[in-house]
Amino acid sequence: MTVPTSTNDGLLSFVSTRSLERKQVSFAGLPLPTSITKHKSPISLGGGRPHSGFFPVNKITLEVSSSPFNADTTEKVISKKDSKTLDITKGFQYGPTEGHPELISFAKSLINRVNEPGYEDWDLTLTNGTGDSLHKIFNLIINPGDVILIENYTYVPVISNIINYGGIVVPVELNFEKGGIDVGKFEKLLENWESGPYKHFKRPKGLYTIPTGQNPSGLTQSHEDRKKIYDLSSEYEFLIIEDDPYGYIQLSEYFDGDFNKFSTNDYSVDKYIEEDLPNSYIQYDTEGRVLRLESFSKIFAPGSRLGFIVGHAKFIKRIIDHANVSTRAPSGISQLIVNSVIEQFDGVDGWLNWNIQISEEYTARKNLLIKTLKSSESFKKGQFDIIEPKSGMFLSININFPNDDDDEEEDYRDQVEQLRYKALEQGVIVVLGKNFTTDESFAKKARFIRTTIATQDSDEEILEAGRRLSSAIKLYFESV
Ligand SMILES: Cc1ncc(COP(=O)(O)O)c(C=O)c1O
Structure with a gap:
């Protein structure tokens, strides 16, 4: 198979005037005339590059992890x-x-x-x-x-x-x-x-x-x-x-x-x-x-x-x-x-x-959070759905608010905010989907909250976060 070569000069039509007009100014001097033959090994009295003897580090030793969360390391010396x-x-x-x-x-x-x-x-x-x-x-x-x-x-x-x-x-x-x-x-x-x-x-x-x-x-x-x-x-x-x-x-x-x-x-x-x-x-x-x-x-x-x-x-x-x-x-x-x-x-x-x-560790964390959330009373009552991710570090949860009748005009902003307060009272921090848009109509519709499996210290912390979040959702539903 031959790989096609792009011949599209139209690409420059995507470039801003700012970029097209940018000029490079250099003090290095003009290119040499062909009549001048440069010395084979000139000594620089030119650029302001400090000699490496001025650098205060002679050697760096890195202890490189064999796998994430693993105390086993191999040594890499940078000379x-x-x-x-x-x-x-x-x-x-x-x-x-x-x-x-x-x-x-x-x-x-x-x-x-x-x-x-x-x-x-x-x-x-x-x-x-x-x-x-x-x-x-x-x-x-x-x-x-x-x-x-x-x-x-x-x-x-x-x-x-x-x-x-x-x-x-x-x-x-x-x-x-x-x-x-x-x-x-x-x-x-x-x-x-x-x-x-x-x-x-x-x-x-x-x-x-x-x-x-x-x-x-x-x-x-x-x-x-x-x-x-x-x-x-x-x-x-x-x-x-x-x-x-x-x-x-x-x-x-x-x-x-x-x-x-x-x-x-x-x-x-x-x-x-x-x-x-x-x-x-x-x-x-x-x-x-x-x-x-x-x-x-x-x-x-x-x-x-x-x-x-x-x-x-x-x-x-x-x-x-x-x-x-x-x-x-x-x-x-x-x-x-x-x-x-x-x-x-x-x-x-x-x-x-x-x-x-890294993927293995994130998968284990994601599975743990899903397992905890799925075993909760709140999930079993249908109060939320889990949007299972295939990649990355975010897992979103869609809240099925009690008044949710798929009304296009429904404004969930206050409800998700109240839910966030409940989560904070229960001891878990989540981020609201509505904060990821500047468009009012999409902010109103955002019933989801973003959680991440990136930061917790241990399995126990993930389990506890899942328990606290599902109990916050349950308490919210009981309060309305
Ligand atoms: C979608 C997206 N792009 C870019 C960034 C920032 O990346 P970097 O740390 O490389 O600047 C983030 C960080 O959270 C991100 O979520």
Whole structure:
């Protein structure tokens, strides 16, 4: 099979005037005239890069965990000078804006192994995490008045990000039964844009989506629907901004509470890739219209402040130009530590194996919470439904309020707030779905609460949280 090469010069029509007009200014000097032959080994009296002897660290020893929550470790020594890899001398120094070659090379191998784009001229740049990636992408594409579609409940900082650049957000509905964006409604919205509720706005320039383990709903879009959404992006000429911080955390389906496919002996990295990891939109992409965002926050550590953007080389170049005049390269010290741990795991497959182990732990936690909730009196009385996630760290609960007669006009905001108070009185913190939208009509309809299985210290804490939450729901129902 030949991989198509994108020839779509129209991609530049998605670029904002701000980005098109950005100029790079450098004090490094003009390129040498051909008549000048440069000395083979010049001594620098030029750039202000401190000699590594000024760095106060000579050696770093990492105790790398063999698996999550496991005290067993292996030792990785990071030396000051090691020409074979990213060492202290390079990691502590100013580095390339797009990131150190060692980590870039890892990220490219990971993409090739798991989510290979459908065209050749793609590229990748490291960033200071997805928050930074999003800021740079909206800087790249938004001119005032441009429309970005977002899921009706979403990671809300994105909304401010879009609005700050003069963009307009238009919500598209999630389908809580099927998982992900409701493709039927989405297609109708695009088909009838000029006669629909947003006819006074331009047609959308982009779709921002969290297709896997969505925040806040925990939903995951099916492969079939992803392909349809990609086809719609091609038909209606918009970009897809795929935010995927949770995608590597896969959850095996709940059966009796104990089954965990990641613990089975014949589970492997190949199975993880072929059977479990959802396809990225970038795999369907033959035109360079997908920007894929990955983050090390949930699978390494949020404090790493590291992520990367994969997309068409034309977009990536402009994002790097922006970084040159804003954040510059992500922390070299952070890159050094992340890269060394990945080396200790033995590269891409070892890293994926770490992600499988994370998935195993999250699955156990999810099963425990579901088992506790299902055994509660409140659940048995039908007071709530569990929206079982296939990926990620969020599990949503839909409250079947006593007055719920599927009235489209019903406003649940006060009721969910009262329920939250009951939960706090019972000793459990949850987040309300209504807080993940700025659209009043969707805030009114939000009957769900978001819980996470990421933070608890022990199984006992998860069990207790489930008991407290279900008793809060029961007490709420008794109080109304
Ligand atoms: C959907 C989504 N995108 C991005 C982020 C932030 O990621 P990062 O830590 O890489 O900036 C989060 C964090 O919670 C998130 O839920």
